[in-house]
Amino acid sequence: MGVQYLLFHCTYTIPAAALLTIFYYPFFTRRDICKITFLNILAVTATIPWDSYLIRHGIWSYPPDATFNRTLYDIPLEEVAFFVLQTSITSLVYCICSKALVLPMHLPVRPVRRARDLGGLGLVVLFAIGMVCFVSGGGGTYLGLILIWAVPVVILQWMLVSPFIVSLPWKATAPPIVLPTVYLWIADRSAMAAGVWSIESATQLGVHVFGLEIEYTPCPFCCFCDMNLRTRREMLFFLVTNVMIVFGLVGFDYACAMAEYTTICTGVAPSTTRDAVKGVLQALLHPPAIQASGITDLQQAVARLHEKSQSMFVGSALFQGPVRVDLIYVYSFCRVIDDLIDEAEDEGEAQFWIAECRRCLDARIRPQEQPPSPKPRTPYNQAKQHLLHRAVATLPLSRMPTQPLYDLLKGFEMDLAFTTASPSAKHKGHFPIATEPDLDRYATYVASTVAELVLDLLHHHYNRSHLYDREAMAHAGRQMGKALQCVNIARDIHRDAAIGRVYIPTTWLAETGLTPADILQDPRSPAAYAMQGRLLDKAEGLYGQARGAIEALPPGVRGPVRTTVESYMEIGRYLRERRGESLQTARKTRLPVGRRVRVAWVGMW
Incomplete structure (x- = not known):
């Protein structure tokens, strides 16, 4: 032996x-x-x-x-x-x-x-x-x-x-x-x-x-x-x-x-593990007919998310099954409408996309009240219009509320207020984000709405056997959404300034003797870094108020949600470490791959 x-x-x-x-x-x-x-x-x-x-x-x-x-x-x-x-x-x-x-x-x-x-x-x-x-x-x-x-x-x-x-x-x-x-x-x-x-x-x-x-x-x-x-x-x-x-x-x-x-x-998910196993065996023995259009929509949504938001893509990878696909479609829709508005040639085109998005949502939610579709102005817009239609068509509306989608459009309308302000008004300091409550309202529209949609999707897919206070969770989700948006704004001060936008409250700037025009003129100044730090302080405060609610989520989603939020908050910590250089590059700041993996590993524990 x-x-x-x-x-x-x-x-x-x-x-x-x-x-x-x-x-x-x-x-x-x-x-x-x-x-x-x-x-x-x-x-x-x-x-x-x-x-x-x-x-x-x-x-x-x-x-x-x-x-x-x-x-x-x-x-x-x-x-x-x-x-x-x-x-x-x-x-x-x-x-x-x-x-x-x-x-x-x-x-x-x-x-x-x-x-x-x-x-x-x-x-x-x-x-x-x-x-x-x-x-x-x-x-x-x-x-x-x-x-x-x-x-x-x-x-x-x-x-x-x-x-x-x-x-x-x-x-x-x-x-x-x-x-x-x-x-x-x-x-x-x-x-x-x-x-x-x-x-x-x-x-x-x-x-x-x-x-x-x-x-x-x-x-x-x-x-x-x-x-x-x-x-x-x-x-x-x-x-x-x-x-x-x-x-x-x-x-x-x-x-x-x-x-x-x-x-x-x-749209019918298995309610038990036994049903899930049965569904897998049935799919293997009797494969479903695969529609090319559906696969193409999913491939484009995944590619869009992977390119535009690494944090959201990493977060979505931690979910499994149909819930992950639902989340990808929601993130993809938000990305599509955001890009259409940000890349519009003028205010008229941006207003067109908001109106067209609202019309598409109405057509899906209340088809009997659908108004006639406006004709696209150019063939180029027609391609974009098709992209928007597919993004709306893939939204899992039967599994989530619809009001947050309309509130999201209100946030984009606040973005357009920057383009309607005259140059003289900018120098006087009249910007849409005049006070901290304005910042909170904007963050609620563009980020808390997404958090609400995500929580409702998770509630639909996972809350069959795990009960929690839905109102308290919704409040925590709104706070979390505002925290993540503050990180976004802090990261993109210089990129927003390049398109004539300053999301830092005017009252904050006035306390240091500055105006939004000063940030537009020099978005990489020490004053801009000071404002970046204040935004990150606000984000961490909001996150601290809401992070405990994550532990009340069902076990199947607690880790993925914690990791997704932590990935965003880690961007804020990374910005603090790179103070003096985080606003110097024209590209969006991204976490190194090793750091993202570490955050995901710790968050999932």
């Missing part, structure tokens, strides 16, 4: 699995747990017969002094543990790489028969090669056994989920295959050298490369070049097993994506 295999686990597999688990632990969802558990059961069940055959026929062996000699179907228990640990490591890497994906947007809307058929043909050829190697015996036996065991599984996976595999970004599928495979190659090289396991040399190929014996060819430049042929066969084993694991995970996500798509289309 020996402990070499146990030491191998303690050196390589257990630390890797533990570190990945600790890193990902705050982001675990029930779906992740089900996915990893399901894959582990399949991996162990599928590998035991094959591994047992190898051991019983002397192809694969373990020295008696390397294990505890406790077996399952002749397989050492340490080896069974390896199946679980490898599957867990690969699954965790996949979960990390695919966390930000909005699964329904990757559902295929066009057939991928050519890719499916070519991939299937290649796999059939590999299976045929495996059969030839196995039947021929001798040096190709082990290679043949790997291929005839693994390729049929991969063929089945490929035929079922190849459309989804092809449509997913490579960053979600390639790293979970490549990284664990390379890591296990390194670990396997060490295990082979230590004699933890071995492969019968008679079942290996005697191949020479460039006239050199592969059995042992040292190279001073590459640690992989001195691997013997046994290790090369193991490299193939780890590669194909990781492909099977990742394809299995993708298949699980494919079924979940189709179930989410059905929920989005019908």
Whole structure:
């Protein structure tokens, strides 16, 4: 009895699995747990017969002094543990790489028969090669056994989920295959050298490369070049097993994506875990018809959010299922109308977009009272008008109140007051945000309304079994929205000044002998940084009043909401750290990626 295999686990597999688990632990969802558990059961069940055959026929062996000699179907228990640990490591890497994906947007809307058929043909050829190697015996036996065991599984996976595999970004599928495979190659090289396991040399190929014996060819430049042929066969084993694991995970996500798509289309979410599982199975057995227009709308909304608001995108990634899609559509609508107004050539065009947005909302909420649609003035506006119509059409109005949407438009009308003020009025200090109550009113219109919409969506999706004081939560949401808007204003003082806007209350400026015109003239002055600090103080005060309400939210959304808000507040802290330079760049200040990840990790805890 020996402990070499146990030491191998303690050196390589257990630390890797533990570190990945600790890193990902705050982001675990029930779906992740089900996915990893399901894959582990399949991996162990599928590998035991094959591994047992190898051991019983002397192809694969373990020295008696390397294990505890406790077996399952002749397989050492340490080896069974390896199946679980490898599957867990690969699954965790996949979960990390695919966390930000909005699964329904990757559902295929066009057939991928050519890719499916070519991939299937290649796999059939590999299976045929495996059969030839196995039947021929001798040096190709082990290679043949790997291929005839693994390729049929991969063929089945490929035929079922190849459309989804092809449509997913490579960053979600390639790293979970490549990284664990390379890591296990390194670990396997060490295990082979230590004699933890071995492969019968008679079942290996005697191949020479460039006239050199592969059995042992040292190279001073590459640690992989001195691997013997046994290790090369193991490299193939780890590669194909990781492909099977990742394809299995993708298949699980494919079924979940189709179930989410059905929920989005019908608006009926599963009320229990059992209903959710039933919906996933039904989607897998009877896939829904995918509408290209719906997928396109979702893809554009996600791209818009990713480009315009990193904090909101990171926050949305922490939600799962239909609620995340609803939130994305709300954020996308806000972004579309905001951009249309900010980028308008003149006040008349901006007023047109507000009126058109109000008309579109009326058409959805009260279709019987729909007024005639005004004709777009130019073809360019017609393209923008279509964009606005789609943004309104995708709003989940059946699951949230509509009054906050109209209040949001009032906030945009306050923005237009800047363009109506004459230059002489600006120099006299007559700006829409004259006092702190004006700032509060503006922040309520443009930010508290969004917070109210988000809370109502969360209430719709998660409040079936978790009760809380809805009025108190709504008040806290309004305070939180105002806090986040103050951070926005503090960050964008110089960017707003470039378009003739100063959201700092005129009374604040007057206390220091300044006017809004002074900020317009020099938005990067020490006075501007002083005003930035005061806005951040106000934001932190509002946040302090409301942050306790987050802990009363349902467990499923408490962490994501906390993280989303903390991501915004972290921008304020970042601005304080960069005092003297945060207003110097023309670009919007963004948190570094590492800092965003840290905030998300702490917030989800």
